[in-house]
Amino acid sequence: MPLRLILANPRGFCAGVRMAIDVVDQTLDVLEGQSVYVYHEIVHNKHVVGRFRGQGVRFVDDLAEVPEGSIVVFSAHGVSPAVRALADQRRLTWIDATCPLVTKVHAEAIRYSRQGYQILLVGHRNHQEVVGTAGEAPDATQVVESPADIPCLRINDPDRLVYLTQTTLSTDDAGVIIDALKRAFPNIKAPPGEDICYATTNRQAAVRQIAPECDLVIVVGSKNSSNSVRLTEIAANAGTPAYLIDDGSGLRDEWFVPNAMARLPDVPPIVALGDRCSTPGGTPTGLRGHAKQPAVPAEPITVLLTAGASAPEHLVAGVCRELMARFGGTIQTRDIVDEDVEFGIPATLKRLMRERGIDPASRRIHVTTPVITRETYGAVPLTVSASRGEAHASNGADRASGRVPANQRSRTDPA
Numbered sequence: 001m002p003l004r005l006i007l008a009n010p011r012g013f014c015a016g017v018r019m020a021i022d023v024v025d026q027t028l029d030v031l032e033g034q035s036v037y038v039y040h041e042i043v044h045n046k047h048v049v050g051r052f053r054g055q056g057v058r059f060v061d062d063l064a065e066v067p068e069g070s071i072v073v074f075s076a077h078g079v080s081p082a083v084r085a086l087a088d089q090r091r092l093t094w095i096d097a098t099c100p101l102v103t104k105v106h107a108e109a110i111r112y113s114r115q116g117y118q119i120l121l122v123g124h125r126n127h128q129e130v131v132g133t134a135g136e137a138p139d140a141t142q143v144v145e146s147p148a149d150i151p152c153l154r155i156n157d158p159d160r161l162v163y164l165t166q167t168t169l170s171t172d173d174a175g176v177i178i179d180a181l182k183r184a185f186p187n188i189k190a191p192p193g194e195d196i197c198y199a200t201t202n203r204q205a206a207v208r209q210i211a212p213e214c215d216l217v218i219v220v221g222s223k224n225s226s227n228s229v230r231l232t233e234i235a236a237n238a239g240t241p242a243y244l245i246d247d248g249s250g251l252r253d254e255w256f257v258p259n260a261m262a263r264l265p266d267v268p269p270i271v272a273l274g275d276r277c278s279t280p281g282g283t284p285t286g287l288r289g290h291a292k293q294p295a296v297p298a299e300p301i302t303v304l305l306t307a308g309a310s311a312p313e314h315l316v317a318g319v320c321r322e323l324m325a326r327f328g329g330t331i332q333t334r335d336i337v338d339e340d341v342e343f344g345i346p347a348t349l350k351r352l353m354r355e356r357g358i359d360p361a362s363r364r365i366h367v368t369t370p371v372i373t374r375e376t377y378g379a380v381p382l383t384v385s386a387s388r389g390e391a392h393a394s395n396g397a398d399r400a401s402g403r404v405p406a407n408q409r410s411r412t413d414p415a
C-alpha cells in the first residue's frame with residue numbers, strides 16, 4: 001500500500017543540540033589527538049554518542065574518571081555549580097556546551113533564590129537538566145513532577161514562590177501542572193519568559209497540528225530523549241498511533257497494515273511527568289485520558305514523520321528511503337514554523353581555537369531547514385505547504401526564528 005509521507009518542519013536538530021555536537025567535533029579537531037572527555041551523553045541520541053565513541057571520545061558520569069588536567073566537555077543539558085567546582089578542583093579544562101536556553105533557566109533559579117523565593121521546578125526529577133538547574137539553588141528548589149506532588153511541598157511563604165520548568169516538557173503536561181500550582185498558590189510567580197524552549201514548542205506544535213490527519217506517526221529519536229518521547233505522547237493524545245524509533249531498522253511492516261493501525265500501540269495514558277505518586281494513599285491526577293481509537297484509514301496510508309531535537313537528519317532521511325523502498329509513495333513537507341537559529345561557540349573553545357591560530361568566526365553554528373533530494377530521501381517533496389500558526393514569539397527565544405537574545409547566547413565558562 002503506497003504511503004503519503006508528510007515530513008514535519010521543524011523536526012530534528014535544534015540549535016542547542018547542533019551547538020553541543022559541533023563543540024565536540026571542533027574540540028576533537030582543534031586538539032588533534034588529545035583525549036577528550038564528555039560529562040554525560042553530549043545529547044540524548046545513541047547514534048550521535050556512538051559516532052563520538054568511535055572517534056575516541058570518552059563519556060563519563062563521574063568526573064573522578066577524568067584524569068587531572070584533561071579536557072572535558074559538559075553536555076547540552078547543563079551541570080550544577082558543584083560539578084563545575086569539582087572540575088576546577090581537578091584542574092580540568094572544561095568546555096561548557098550547555099544550551100543557552102538551559103543556561104537561561106539556571107540564571108532564573110539563581111536570581112530568584114537570591115531574592116528569597118522558593119523555586120518549584122516542574123520537570124523530571126532525574127533528568128540531567130533538572131539536576132543541573134536544581135543544583136544552582138539546592139536549598140530553595142523542589143521538583144514537581146505532577147499535581148500529586150503539590151500536597152507534599154514544604155512551603156515557607158506562599159507569597160514568595162516562583163515556578164520554573166524543564167525546557168523539553170510537553171507544553172500540555174506542563175500547563176496542567178502549572179495550573180494546579182496556581183490553584184494551590186494563587187500568588188506564585190511565573191518566570192519572566194517561557195522556559196519550555198522554542199524547539200520543543202515548535203516540534204510539538206507541528207505534531208499537534210498534523211497528526212490528526214494521519215494514520216500513523218513515526219518519531220525518530222532515542223528512548224532517553226525527553227523531547228522525542230513527548231512527541232509520541234502528543235500524537236497518541238491526538239488519537240494517532242505513534243512509534244519512537246532510533247533509525248530505519250526500527251520500522252515494522254505490521255504498523256502499516258490498516259487493521260493494525262486501528263489499534264493504538266501500548267502507550268499508557270500519561271498521569272505524571274515521573275512514574276510515581278508521592279501523595280500517600282493518593283491516586284495520580286490524570287493529566288489526560290486514553291487517546292481515541294482512530295478510524296481504519298483509506299488508501300494511501302498517511303504517515304507523519306518527525307524527529308526529536310537530538311536526532312540527526314540523516315536518520316530521518318534513512319527512514320524515508322526505507323519507507324519509499326518498502327511501500328513506495330510520495331513525500332510532502334509541511335512547514336509549521338521556519339527556524340533559523342544561531343548560537344555562539346563556548347568561550348573556552350574560542351580561546352583554544354585562538355591559541356591555535358583558528359578564527360572562531362569561521363566556525364559559526366547555524367541550523368536551517370534541510371534540503372530534500374531524491375538521492376538522500378528516496379523521493380522529493382511534491383508539495384510545500386505553509387500552515388504556520390500555533391507557535392508564537394515569546395521571551396527567551398523567538399519561537400518562529402528561534403533567535404535568542406544576545407545576552408543569553410553563551411554562558412560564563414572560564415575563557
Ligand code: SF4
Pocket residue numbers: 014015016017076099100101102167168197198199200227309
Ligand atoms: Fe536547547 Fe531546546 Fe535544544 Fe534543549 S531542546 S538543547 S533547550 S534548544
